[in-house]
Amino acid sequence: MGEIKYNAPDHYLVDELFSEEHKIVRAAIREWVDRAVKPVIEDYANRAEFPKHLIKEMGSIGVFGPYIPEKYGCAGLDHTAYGIIMQELERGDSGIRSMASVQSSLVMYPIYAFGNEEQRMKYLPRLASGELIGCFGLTEPNHGSNPGGMETRVKDMGDHYLLNGAKMWITNSTIADISIVWAKDEEGIIRGMIVEKGWKGFSAPETHGKWSLRASVTGELVFDDVIVPKEFVLPNIQGLKGPMMCLNSARYGIAWGAIGAAMDCYDAALRYSLERIQFGKPIASFQLQQKKLAEALTEITKSQLLTWRLGQLRDQGKATAAQISMAKRNNVFMALTIARETRQILGAMGITGDFPMMRHMMNLESVITYEGTHDVHLLITGHEITGIPAFK
Ligand SMILES: Cc1cc2nc3c(=O)[nH]c(=O)nc-3n(C[C@H](O)[C@H](O)[C@H](O)COP(=O)(O)OP(=O)(O)OC[C@H]3O[C@@H](n4cnc5c(N)ncnc54)[C@H](O)[C@@H]3O)c2cc1C
Known part of the structure; x- marks a missing residue:
């Protein structure tokens, strides 16, 4: 061997x-x-x-x-x-x-x-x-995949802005000292601003009952006539392009991150399959278990090469939103599939917290939804291919 x-x-x-x-x-x-x-x-x-x-x-x-x-x-x-x-x-x-x-x-x-x-x-x-x-407030109760429809508003009051609205599903919300908040001004233009914890009319209640990303804070951001001094507005961006550029950077990191979750599942399953004896042999000697491991390694390898090249393109300032979208979608789905398949290699032990697969699997259900859902990223690729935006 x-x-x-x-x-x-x-x-x-x-x-x-x-x-x-x-x-x-x-x-x-x-x-x-x-x-x-x-x-x-x-x-x-x-x-x-x-x-x-x-x-x-x-x-x-x-x-x-x-x-x-x-x-x-x-x-x-x-x-x-x-x-x-x-x-x-x-x-x-x-x-x-x-x-x-x-x-x-x-x-x-x-x-x-x-x-x-x-x-x-x-x-x-x-x-x-x-x-x-910090945290980032884009998603709202009525606007997830369609953030351009946001209802949160800022009104120019002369020496300051008045902020009203609500954001939902916000990572770090309750522990954040500052929030980057996206809101429309009176002309309907999206503006970005920094909102500090403790400002009057601003609260951040936690969202409970998650079965996914349990070791992560998720909550709301609620603005009720919050006074935002003008020097807290980000001066050099207007429009949906602002939050989308941020999401590009985050999605790029997620494409890499998902490989880490997949690697951890693969490692744990390989180790277990060599040690666990059934029918007098390690389960790693059975073809069906080797198939799961071989397919996991193949998919991890393909994702590693995809992100390596994407990294080069991003370092050269050439990575497009559509390229990042493809990598995020592919790699998160890859990791979720590997979490499910490697969980099975462990049989009953795989459902326990002694091994990481269930935790990764549950986490990845959020990762496949946030920062653009699996479906929406497919439609971004479809748009790139055909020139026709099927999500509008
Ligand atoms: C744990 C967690 C943390 C998050 N953290 C943040 C954060 O920090 N900041 C933030 O702003 N947001 C955050 N989000 C929100 C996340 O980005 C949204 O959940 C995501 O954009 C999807 O929006 P939605 O949940 O409203 O789903 P919806 O937009 O309602 O979509 C529901 C379903 O409809 C499908 N769908 C929607 N539109 C179309 C279409 N045009 N064509 C085909 N199918 C479509 C979607 O693919 C999905 O399957 C977080 C979410 C989670 C779960």
Whole structure:
């Protein structure tokens, strides 16, 4: 029998495509996830609680806004490194990766890309260190896949804006110090703004009863005549393009992250299948179990190559929204399928929290829905092919 490679498969030597810096980043995040996340995550997921004590540690290992320049307290890495970080975090749990995705792509990115220098200097270093936590309010009770229909409004009152409306399904909502909120002005133009915790008329109730992403905070953002001083509006963006550019960055990270969840399931199933004896042999010796493992490795390998190339394109500033969409859709579905199939390799043991598959599987049901549903991403590809937007 040949050498068994656990701890994340690399069948096509994708490692050789990464720089020394990428490998150092990956090793550091992998070591942290194995040490700080894996031993506690099942317990937090059971209690439906986010492990808040990890946030400052995440800041200190540089997972927040890693592609933003060092001047703002960030790591100044490339987008491939960002992807690798998301992959390694999601080997631990999609909830941990979600927290980092939101903080990086949906809060720090818009402040960096659409904010002025004063806003950048005020928030980015503290978001990078984990001293501040952020959330992103786009989805509303009546507008999910169709955010352009949003009902949240800002009214110009001369020296300030007045914000009214509600956002729903917001990651980090109850623990966030600042929220990036998207609302329409009186002319119907979407504007982005920073809303701070504690402002009068602003509340963030938690959403309970989730069977998915249990180790992640989800809640609402409710605005009742909230006064937003004008210097809190992001000056350099108007329209739906703003939130969509943020989602592009987050979806790119999710495409990588899903590979991490799939790797973790594959590793656990491979290990178990070699140890579990039935009919006098390891179950790994049965063709049907080998089929599941072989197909999982094939799909992980294809996804690794897809994201590696996507990383190159993003680093060159060439990755299109449609390319990112395809990778997010493909890789999340791949990971969800692998979670289900590898769960079966473990038989009854697979349904317990002693192994990660059920947790990943449940988490990925959210990941396949948020940041654009599986269906909507297919329609984005359809639009790209035909020029006809079938979702309108
Ligand atoms: C755990 C979690 C965390 C989240 N975090 C955030 C966050 O931090 N910030 C934020 O703003 N949002 C967040 N979301 C919201 C998420 O982005 C939305 O749930 C998602 O966009 C889908 O919207 P919806 O749930 O309203 O579904 P709907 O839009 O109502 O869609 C329902 C179904 O209809 C299908 N559908 C919709 N339109 C079409 C169409 N044109 N053609 C074909 N089928 C269609 C969809 O594919 C889906 O299957 C989060 C969601 C979850 C579950």
